Amino acid sequence: MTRKKKKQGQSEYFFDYSLLFIVLFLLGFGLVMLYSTSSYEAAQKYGSSTYYLEKQIKATILGLIGMIAIANIPYHFWEKFYALGYAVSALLLLLIIPFGHESGGAKRWFRIGGLSIQPSEIAKICMILFLAVMICKMGKSIRTWKGFIALVLMPVPIVLMVWKITSNLSTAIIIMGIAVLMVFVASPDYKKFIVMGLGGVAAVALVVFYIVNAASADSLDYRGNRVLAWLNPEAYVSDTGYQTLQALYAIGSGGVWGKGLGQSMQKLGFIPEAQNDMIFSIICEELGLFGAIAIILMFIMLIWRLMVIANNAPDLFGALLVVGVMGHMAIQVILNIAVVTNTIPNTGISLPFISYGGTAVLFQLAEIGLVLNVAKRIQLKEG
Amino acid sequence: MLERGNRTFHRKKITISFFLCTLVLVLLFFRLVYLMVAKADYYAAKAIELHERERSIKAARGRILDCNGTVIADNKTVCTISVIYNQIEDKEAVIDMLCRELGLSEEYVRARVEKYSAIERIKSNVDKETGDRIREYDMAGVKVDEDYKRYYPYGSLASKVLGFTGSDNQGIIGLEVIYDEYLEGEAGTILTVTDARGIEVEAAGESRIEPINGNDLHISIDMNIQSYATQLANQAMETKQADSVSIIVMDPNDGELLAMVNVPEFDLNNPYEISEEMLLAADISGGDAENLSTEQTQNLLNAMWRNGCINDTYEPGSTFKIITAAAGLESGVVTPQSQFSCPGYIVVEDRKIRCHKVGGHGAEDFVHATMNSCNPVFISVGLRMGAETFYNYFEQFGLLQKTGVDLPGEAGTIMHKVENMGEVELATVSFGQSFQITPIQLLTTAASIVNGGNRVTPHFGVEITDSDGNVVETLEYPIEEGIVSKETSETMREMLEMVVSEGGGKNAYIEGVRIGGKTATSQTLPRGSGRYIASFVGFAPADDPQVIAIAIINNPQGQYYGGMIAAPVVRQLFENILPYLGIMDYNEEDIAGISLSGETGNEE
Numbered sequence: 001m002t003r004k005k006k007k008q009g010q011s012e013y014f015f016d017y018s019l020l021f022i023v024l025f026l027l028g029f030g031l032v033m034l035y036s037t038s039s040y041e042a043a044q045k046y047g048s049s050t051y052y053l054e055k056q057i058k059a060t061i062l063g064l065i066g067m068i069a070i071a072n073i074p075y076h077f078w079e080k081f082y083a084l085g086y087a088v089s090a091l092l093l094l095l096i097i098p099f100g101h102e103s104g105g106a107k108r109w110f111r112i113g114g115l116s117i118q119p120s121e122i123a124k125i126c127m128i129l130f131l132a133v134m135i136c137k138m139g140k141s142i143r144t145w146k147g148f149i150a151l152v153l154m155p156v157p158i159v160l161m162v163w164k165i166t167s168n169l170s171t172a173i174i175i176m177g178i179a180v181l182m183v184f185v186a187s188p189d190y191k192k193f194i195v196m197g198l199g200g201v202a203a204v205a206l207v208v209f210y211i212v213n214a215a216s217a218d219s220l221d222y223r224g225n226r227v228l229a230w231l232n233p234e235a236y237v238s239d240t241g242y243q244t245l246q247a248l249y250a251i252g253s254g255g256v257w258g259k260g261l262g263q264s265m266q267k268l269g270f271i272p273e274a275q276n277d278m279i280f281s282i283i284c285e286e287l288g289l290f291g292a293i294a295i296i297l298m299f300i301m302l303i304w305r306l307m308v309i310a311n312n313a314p315d316l317f318g319a320l321l322v323v324g325v326m327g328h329m330a331i332q333v334i335l336n337i338a339v340v341t342n343t344i345p346n347t348g349i350s351l352p353f354i355s356y357g358g359t360a361v362l363f364q365l366a367e368i369g370l371v372l373n374v375a376k377r378i379q380l381k382e383g
Numbered sequence: 384m385l386e387r388g389n390r391t392f393h394r395k396k397i398t399i400s401f402f403l404c405t406l407v408l409v410l411l412f413f414r415l416v417y418l419m420v421a422k423a424d425y426y427a428a429k430a431i432e433l434h435e436r437e438r439s440i441k442a443a444r445g446r447i448l449d450c451n452g453t454v455i456a457d458n459k460t461v462c463t464i465s466v467i468y469n470q471i472e473d474k475e476a477v478i479d480m481l482c483r484e485l486g487l488s489e490e491y492v493r494a495r496v497e498k499y500s501a502i503e504r505i506k507s508n509v510d511k512e513t514g515d516r517i518r519e520y521d522m523a524g525v526k527v528d529e530d531y532k533r534y535y536p537y538g539s540l541a542s543k544v545l546g547f548t549g550s551d552n553q554g555i556i557g558l559e560v561i562y563d564e565y566l567e568g569e570a571g572t573i574l575t576v577t578d579a580r581g582i583e584v585e586a587a588g589e590s591r592i593e594p595i596n597g598n599d600l601h602i603s604i605d606m607n608i609q610s611y612a613t614q615l616a617n618q619a620m621e622t623k624q625a626d627s628v629s630i631i632v633m634d635p636n637d638g639e640l641l642a643m644v645n646v647p648e649f650d651l652n653n654p655y656e657i658s659e660e661m662l663l664a665a666d667i668s669g670g671d672a673e674n675l676s677t678e679q680t681q682n683l684l685n686a687m688w689r690n691g692c693i694n695d696t697y698e699p700g701s702t703f704k705i706i707t708a709a710a711g712l713e714s715g716v717v718t719p720q721s722q723f724s725c726p727g728y729i730v731v732e733d734r735k736i737r738c739h740k741v742g743g744h745g746a747e748d749f750v751h752a753t754m755n756s757c758n759p760v761f762i763s764v765g766l767r768m769g770a771e772t773f774y775n776y777f778e779q780f781g782l783l784q785k786t787g788v789d790l791p792g793e794a795g796t797i798m799h800k801v802e803n804m805g806e807v808e809l810a811t812v813s814f815g816q817s818f819q820i821t822p823i824q825l826l827t828t829a830a831s832i833v834n835g836g837n838r839v840t841p842h843f844g845v846e847i848t849d850s851d852g853n854v855v856e857t858l859e860y861p862i863e864e865g866i867v868s869k870e871t872s873e874t875m876r877e878m879l880e881m882v883v884s885e886g887g888g889k890n891a892y893i894e895g896v897r898i899g900g901k902t903a904t905s906q907t908l909p910r911g912s913g914r915y916i917a918s919f920v921g922f923a924p925a926d927d928p929q930v931i932a933i934a935i936i937n938n939p940q941g942q943y944y945g946g947m948i949a950a951p952v953v954r955q956l957f958e959n960i961l962p963y964l965g966i967m968d969y970n971e972e973d974i975a976g977i978s979l980s981g982e983t984g985n986e987e
Contacts, residue, residue: 040578181400184400185393185396185400186393188392248422248426249426249429249430249433250430251415251426252418252419252424252425252426252427252429253423253426253430253431255419255420255427256419256420256423265576265584266430268578268579268584269578269579269580270433270579284415289419289420292412293415296408296415300404300408303405304401307398307400310397311393311394311398316393319393319397323397323400326397326400326404330404334404334407334411337408337411337415338411338414341411341414343411343414
């Protein structure tokens with residue numbers, strides 16, 4: 001390795017200000033939109049219009065401090081914690097069963113003091129680290145069927161726990177998605193992934209077909225009903241289709257130009273907890289199509305920066321860490337916008353850096369810190 | 384560092400991943416374009432529908448005024464008390480206050496206050512003072528909306544004519560139904576923007592569409608005449624212990640109805656309260672009245688609201704001889720001078736039909752036969768015409784059609800078909816039996832025969848004015864001229880005047896006034912039940928009728944002859960209303976007396 005040589009020429013190392021700028025922009029924009037979206041409900045519920053904003057600012061500051069700290073810790077430092085991270089994730093998820101805090105019908109949080117922590121958010125970053133290390137360790141055996149299957153099966157226990165214990169299918173899908181993307185990048189093969197992709201599409205089509213043709217809506221669980229509500233939200237307006245339809249009202253009434261910042265009607269309780277998963281619909285309503293395009297472009301730029309860093313990472317481990325983060329951001333943005341626009345059935349996925357959620361923003365910033373450190377290790381070619 | 388070979392495929396795959404993600408985001412972008420451009424109007428409209436709460440503002444219903452401009456149907460301000468769940472701060476205080484002020488049970492109020500709804504109505508038609516008091520408590524979440532309620536200052540007077548309105552300002556029966564479109568006006572709306580819990584968003588303001596008040600209806604009824612006629616009807620009903628008494632007063636020249644009484648009337652301000660008369664008639668004592676089934680209640684209410692003059696038919700009996708006589712004269716089968724002989728009965732085919740005078744009236748001319756109301760003579764006249772001719776006159780007189788009076792539910796005439804009208808049927812029809820018509824039909828036909836032969840349309844509505852008094856529409860009614868010749872009409876007037884001055888209608892005679900008329904006593908079906916309808920049709924002055932009236936006493940006890948009990952009712956009515964209408968002046972009695980004696984002299 002040539003690490004020593006690099007250290008001698010610190011000034012030649014690269015700091016990705018573009019990425020930092022994009023993240024700071026998204027955070028700032030997110031806080032403005034969070035305030036706009038949540039102030040009415042916060043004032044009604046807690047008597048303070050900045051209730052959610054304050055909590056989010058605290059988490060953001062904490063996250064930024066964490067990000068700067070992690071950005072200055074060489075990323076190889078984390079390598080040895082891969083198994084610990086996996087174990088801690090599993091343990092925390094298991095501890096949800098006795099100690100979890102229930103909110104909105106699902107047990108997903110720990111409450112420690114005034115803070116609530118979501119173990120599934122921790123599981124995401126731990127899974128990225130774990131797989132990055134495992135892939136590096138495996139080396140060329142990843143090209144064998146055995147190695148491939150072993151890698152794909154590794155995240156499954158955590159995924160199942162997230163799904164079943166916290167009944168959070170969306171996070172389970174995200175973790176599995178991150179894992180598949182990392183394996184995809186690490187493996188030179190395409191066929192397996194094309195087959196996997198086709199198989200996945202076929203399975204989804206089959207499930208939807210089954211649900212649509214089910215004898216009656218009563219025989220389905222709430223996920224089945226969500227699929228039906230997805231296909232025809234206006235027929236399920238009183239229950240499962242309500243949130244989706246309200247989001248569509250918001251998006252549609254935004255039009256091309258939007259109603260103007262702060263002018264959303266749908267945030268006045270029509271979309272419950274709009275500052276969480278549905279915040280993008282309020283962005284559409286207030287800032288219109290152009291505001292929505294701006295946000296999508298910012299996320300594309302974020303993913304692009306992550307791609308550039310991954311492509312130039314000094315080693316496979318660093319590249320895989322960045323690919324994991326990239327997968328995390330991309331999947332979450334795609335799924336969030338897809339849910340809000342009723343392109344896929346409704347499932348709770350937050351929009352990175354923008355949606356309300358302390359743990360999420362904390363760990364997203366930690367991931368960015370990790371990426372920034374990987375970026376720092378990039379040796380400028382002509383430098 | 385990555386190996387060179389590895390590095391290329393890793394980079395390639397990372398780049399592929401990036402472009403895949405970007406592709407999906409671009410697809411989502413097009414989805415957004417679809418939603419925010421193509422579907423924007425659709426969803427925006429839906430959203431507005433969701434955000435706007437619409438409250439309607441009732442339009443003030445037009446008033447109804449009598450011919451003197453007296454308001455007989457008006458609006459009074461009442462309040463509707465509602466609660467808004469999300470705005471209530473002190474629930475117990477609200478429940479307590481509403482119970483106390485509105486006199487409602489706590490259980491009832493609590494259920495409504497605690498119901499999770501955007502707005503919940505507690506009570507409507509609360510009088511204004513109570514509403515104002517509740518407003519002064521100024522409790523959060525309690526809403527007092529002012530509203531109009533129909534108010535009838537004369538209570539039960541002309542109840543079955545005026546009718547009343549329902550909670551939505553719509554007419555239920557009577558003139559309120561027929562003239563609904565003029566009276567109702569157009570409700571306005573208040574549009575407010577609210578959040579999901581129904582709380583108004585202040586910044587959004589409210590838009591208002593003002594209501595358009597209804598127009599006023601001016602009717603021909605004169606409340607003074609109506610009031611007096613009602614008094615007479617009540618008096619007759621009481622003294623004769625009759626089931627009901629109806630009086631109609633009409634201007635025979637244009638069909639304007641000056642009064643229409645159907646006692647027992649009901650209280651227009653409490654139309655859903657079954658009157659004691661109705662309960663008595665239905666043999667329901669006070670205790671049972673509480674336990675009536677919905678159907679029973681509805682039947683009783685319908686019976687109570689029924690306008691007998693228009694909705695019910697009856698066998699007119701001898702008053703129908705006016706029509707038989709007019710048809711006979713018009714067809715030429717009889718003249719006033721025609722001579723008849725009444726042995727007390729007449730045989731038609733195999734039936735022996737008796738005259739009401741058992742011994743018979745002996746030899747008499749047609750004028751005296753009319754004065755005596757002699758059945759055999761009228762049967763002879765009917766038989767001379769034959770079914771077809773007689774029937775043609777019915778048609779010509781307009782008897783077979785409805786009168787077209789401006790009240791709902793007018794009953795049609797129930798008459799034999801001409802091909803089924805044999806000699807016996809013809810004979811009975813001639814003196815007013817075996818078929819049924821409404822009182823308004825009889826009166827209208829009689830009026831048309833004595834007014835010079837013009838079939839008028841009986842009506843109440845005269846004109847429509849807006850709230851500033853400007854005439855919006857003058858109501859017009861068809862008059863069919865020449866249903867009988869002027870000569871026949873004049874002969875009829877003279878003959879009917881003889882009936883009152885010297886014949887069976889002498890109880891209607893008022894000294895100094897020329898009054899024409901005809902009595903009737905009809906036995907109701909089934910025959911032999913001992914139930915009679917006594918009636919009298921009278922008009923004045925006999926030479927130039929300005930007013931015509933009918934009094935019908937249904938099932939009188941004791942004396943039941945129309946000439947004995949119905950004629951005096953019309954006489955009393957005329958004694959009072961003729962001076963009032965300026966038709967008779969007691970100071971000119973002598974002149975009237977002279978002219979009267981002169982006329983009668985000629986006829987004899």
